[in-house]
Amino acid sequence: MSSSESSASSEPSASSVSLGSIAAPPKPSREERARRRLALVGGSLGNLVEWYDWFVYASFAVYFADDFFPGSDSTAKLMNTAGIFAVGFLMRPVGGWVLGRAADRHGRKSALTLTVTMMSAAAVLIAVAPTYGQAGYLGAAVLLVARLLQGLSIGGEYAASATYLTEASAPDRRGLGSSFQYVSMTVGQLLGLGILIVMQHTLTAKELHAWGWRVPFLLGAVFALVVFWLRRRLPETDAFTKETAGRAEGARGTLRGLWEHRRQAVLVMALTLGGTVAYYTYTTYLTKYLIGSAGLPKNTATLVSFTALAVFAAVQPLAGLLSDRIGRRPLLITFAIGCTVGTYPLMSALGSASSYWSALGLSVVALLIVTGYTSINAAVKAELFPTRIRALGVALPYALANALFGGTAEYVALWFKNAGHESGFFWYVSACALVSLVTYLFMPDTRDAELDPAGTPEAGAVAQAVR
Numbered sequence: 001m002s003s004s005e006s007s008a009s010s011e012p013s014a015s016s017v018s019l020g021s022i023a024a025p026p027k028p029s030r031e032e033r034a035r036r037r038l039a040l041v042g043g044s045l046g047n048l049v050e051w052y053d054w055f056v057y058a059s060f061a062v063y064f065a066d067d068f069f070p071g072s073d074s075t076a077k078l079m080n081t082a083g084i085f086a087v088g089f090l091m092r093p094v095g096g097w098v099l100g101r102a103a104d105r106h107g108r109k110s111a112l113t114l115t116v117t118m119m120s121a122a123a124v125l126i127a128v129a130p131t132y133g134q135a136g137y138l139g140a141a142v143l144l145v146a147r148l149l150q151g152l153s154i155g156g157e158y159a160a161s162a163t164y165l166t167e168a169s170a171p172d173r174r175g176l177g178s179s180f181q182y183v184s185m186t187v188g189q190l191l192g193l194g195i196l197i198v199m200q201h202t203l204t205a206k207e208l209h210a211w212g213w214r215v216p217f218l219l220g221a222v223f224a225l226v227v228f229w230l231r232r233r234l235p236e237t238d239a240f241t242k243e244t245a246g247r248a249e250g251a252r253g254t255l256r257g258l259w260e261h262r263r264q265a266v267l268v269m270a271l272t273l274g275g276t277v278a279y280y281t282y283t284t285y286l287t288k289y290l291i292g293s294a295g296l297p298k299n300t301a302t303l304v305s306f307t308a309l310a311v312f313a314a315v316q317p318l319a320g321l322l323s324d325r326i327g328r329r330p331l332l333i334t335f336a337i338g339c340t341v342g343t344y345p346l347m348s349a350l351g352s353a354s355s356y357w358s359a360l361g362l363s364v365v366a367l368l369i370v371t372g373y374t375s376i377n378a379a380v381k382a383e384l385f386p387t388r389i390r391a392l393g394v395a396l397p398y399a400l401a402n403a404l405f406g407g408t409a410e411y412v413a414l415w416f417k418n419a420g421h422e423s424g425f426f427w428y429v430s431a432c433a434l435v436s437l438v439t440y441l442f443m444p445d446t447r448d449a450e451l452d453p454a455g456t457p458e459a460g461a462v463a464q465a466v467r
Helices: 004-008 030-068 074-090 092-106 108-128 138-167 171-202 205-210 212-231 238-246 255-260 262-282 286-292 298-326 329-351 356-374 377-382 387-406 409-418 423-442 460-466
Strands: none
Touching (some): 030 074, 030 138, 030 171, 030 205, 030 286, 074 138, 074 387, 074 409, 092 108, 092 138, 108 138, 138 171, 138 238, 138 387, 171 377, 238 387, 255 387, 262 329, 262 356, 262 409, 286 329, 298 329, 298 356, 329 356, 329 423, 377 387, 409 423
């Protein structure tokens, strides 16, 4: 399956990215449709396991924070584990550069295989890390190394997955195809939360704190082995295959090439800022917020997150398909307006939620707003760059934005809470969304961008609009 859809369609010019209307592609054959489905499933399942391993750390942090840090202040311990979670994001720009370069030079498939291998190794490290009582701060050090390795892997996974899914989709279905990136990310998180719910009902709290939290990390390593086998069998995209036939390896995936598209790189950072902060606020931080601020029991808060995320995953393809019909910008602008004006009232109401249903309703509303960004951001970023620099162009600026804002969101939230000014975080999220709103208002719509396998240096109509 590869981006046969892009090659199957008529691509009238050699411009790297062009906003002219895409000619209706000929009806794909049954074999071609089967290849596209295989690529979509294979890319999504691998992404699912990657993000399962990434998010399970946040989901189980309330159970293992005591094992790695001494003291009696539970908020301080959570801040320490959140700090290590944030440190993992510091490696994402490195992973984005190294693995994005590898994806542009050696193929999307090879990069995807490498990322899942690294994630599996990190999961094993966390599963066997010694506690503070067993080895002092050595356990925290092992935790830190594992998170750095996960950050390196995820830094490349996002771009390789976004590029693969976008290139492997039909030209008029790229929004739909790329939406499965957040479907798989969310299902990965749901898998982690589901395991947590099962364990909460089968193990005692003491057992969960003592050893139960290690189980999901061991499972993650096993899942990764299955995905490694699957990804080894994925076809390469047509866009990359044609690119390698017409350009030497040394001309692909270079920082010099990225510099030629520096405005698009800055655009990626700006359009990511508000989306990544909002996403991590209403996913990884939500459970802790419902427990620590709303006072809901751990079991109830976990179930709220699980149900809300299930709804969130289900609507991603619908929003992606909508963007294929009306464009990307309307969805992005709707998200940014909703997040800018809605974060304070939503978070305030969530902090006062006293039941499962009230917390669930508010959480679903928040995640529906975030869907305007998550469902299509992978396609938007990939559509800004030519093939020769696409993976690196998506990876590095996105990873930088996540390191600065996404990975620190939970820590910033806990810092405001610890300082006694929890509502300050709500304004912080709104301010980040406002920056992205301004970006969305002035950026071009990339729906009709042509993913040109020739990858010529000219940036076409999109780049001209950016300039």
